[in-house]
Amino acid sequence: MGLLEIGGLLLFIMLFLLSGGVWIAMTLAIVGWVGQAFFTTTLPGKNLFSAFWETAASWELAALPLFIWMGEILYRTRLSEQMFDGLSPWLSRVPGRLMHTTILGCGIFGSVSGSSAATCATIAKVALPELERRGYNRDIALGSLAAAGGLGILIPPSITMVVYAVAADASVIRLFLAGFLPGFLLMGLFSAYIMWWSLRHPDQVPPPEPPTTLAEKMRRSGSLIPCGLLIIFIVWVLVTGIATATECAAYGVVGSLAIAAAGRSLTWQNFWQGLVGATRVSCMIMFILAGAAFLTKTMAFTGIPKALAETVVAAQLSPYSLIAVLVIVYLILGTALDGISMIVLTSAVVLPMIQKAGFDLIWFGIFIIMLVEIAEVTPPVGFNLFVLQNMTGIDSNRIARVTVPFFVCMIVGIVLITVFPGIVTGVPNWLMGVPK
Numbered sequence: 001m002g003l004l005e006i007g008g009l010l011l012f013i014m015l016f017l018l019s020g021g022v023w024i025a026m027t028l029a030i031v032g033w034v035g036q037a038f039f040t041t042t043l044p045g046k047n048l049f050s051a052f053w054e055t056a057a058s059w060e061l062a063a064l065p066l067f068i069w070m071g072e073i074l075y076r077t078r079l080s081e082q083m084f085d086g087l088s089p090w091l092s093r094v095p096g097r098l099m100h101t102t103i104l105g106c107g108i109f110g111s112v113s114g115s116s117a118a119t120c121a122t123i124a125k126v127a128l129p130e131l132e133r134r135g136y137n138r139d140i141a142l143g144s145l146a147a148a149g150g151l152g153i154l155i156p157p158s159i160t161m162v163v164y165a166v167a168a169d170a171s172v173i174r175l176f177l178a179g180f181l182p183g184f185l186l187m188g189l190f191s192a193y194i195m196w197w198s199l200r201h202p203d204q205v206p207p208p209e210p211p212t213t214l215a216e217k218m219r220r221s222g223s224l225i226p227c228g229l230l231i232i233f234i235v236w237v238l239v240t241g242i243a244t245a246t247e248c249a250a251y252g253v254v255g256s257l258a259i260a261a262a263g264r265s266l267t268w269q270n271f272w273q274g275l276v277g278a279t280r281v282s283c284m285i286m287f288i289l290a291g292a293a294f295l296t297k298t299m300a301f302t303g304i305p306k307a308l309a310e311t312v313v314a315a316q317l318s319p320y321s322l323i324a325v326l327v328i329v330y331l332i333l334g335t336a337l338d339g340i341s342m343i344v345l346t347s348a349v350v351l352p353m354i355q356k357a358g359f360d361l362i363w364f365g366i367f368i369i370m371l372v373e374i375a376e377v378t379p380p381v382g383f384n385l386f387v388l389q390n391m392t393g394i395d396s397n398r399i400a401r402v403t404v405p406f407f408v409c410m411i412v413g414i415v416l417i418t419v420f421p422g423i424v425t426g427v428p429n430w431l432m433g434v435p436k
Contacts, residue, residue, distance in 0.1 A: 028291030120149025147406030150373030334375025
């Protein structure tokens, strides 16, 4: 069998197991084992152990359970309700109203966590119950959370950006600066779709609150100050280099506990429930990531990603035809690989032809990271889909369906940065000068 035929067979096995109700993490591990046992000469048992150990022992992922615990604290105390009460009067006249909080929350929190899984899980834990309680459409909330969760790897700092910078021998600082405008662009596109949908379906959006005076808005917004200051503090210590992302997550947990205790909404019962809930969700996500890491090893051993990239090279395409084909290739890879693996396994083949075609490597870094974002919501291996499935009990295929409009928004974003590359290169060139 050829490599592409092997890839098709593994994809079929994955879809078959998922449709049969097999656990997601187990499905990924089984497909990885089949690929290594029958189509490579390596030892699947040894690689399974190393993949699970490397995932569980990751220092970067140590921030994940802490950020999830922070979300549990906000959810199980009155803090989340107070935050939504404070935002409500300011958004009451905007089409979609509080549904925009998922986009804003993911954008702000993504800049702190640097992880799409942590962003999606934390904001979902806070926002979904409040939006459902207030009568907002659940499907739009789920779709926006799945898509906007990917902002965690686009709005700096981002681990994925660092990996790409090392692979491309590019400036990490330039790449970080280049991510801001595309991140804001995606947030704007997501919010624009929510506004358009709300105007088309006014019956599915709760009625606006009665008009309030500026003084009343300011009074109700007082509940935002403690949490707002906590978020500003976390972003500040991370940007200035005082703390790592994991340490910032610890600050977030301690700060949330302190604010809840000061507001007298923290009890031993909800403290324990939050701790247990964070442990359960973290274990689910880590198990999925470990299974995906094992499947990634299988893809590397079989050489399927490299074969796809070499097929593109052999086609001798024009620059923009090359970009169009790479979009398709990375969307295909996104069905079976995590974002970092997509970059690592293809960079040696793809980067030289990108340079030869005349594209800026900083621009291509943001381009590929936006494609990685799309991979996060692309079945069957869309991590954000799995995170939301584990948290809500809703089938990942249904979540993928309601994410389609936001998927289209991300494609529009990629088209815009391709047609107007200054969206990516403008900020780093302005602050650091045009590279020679």
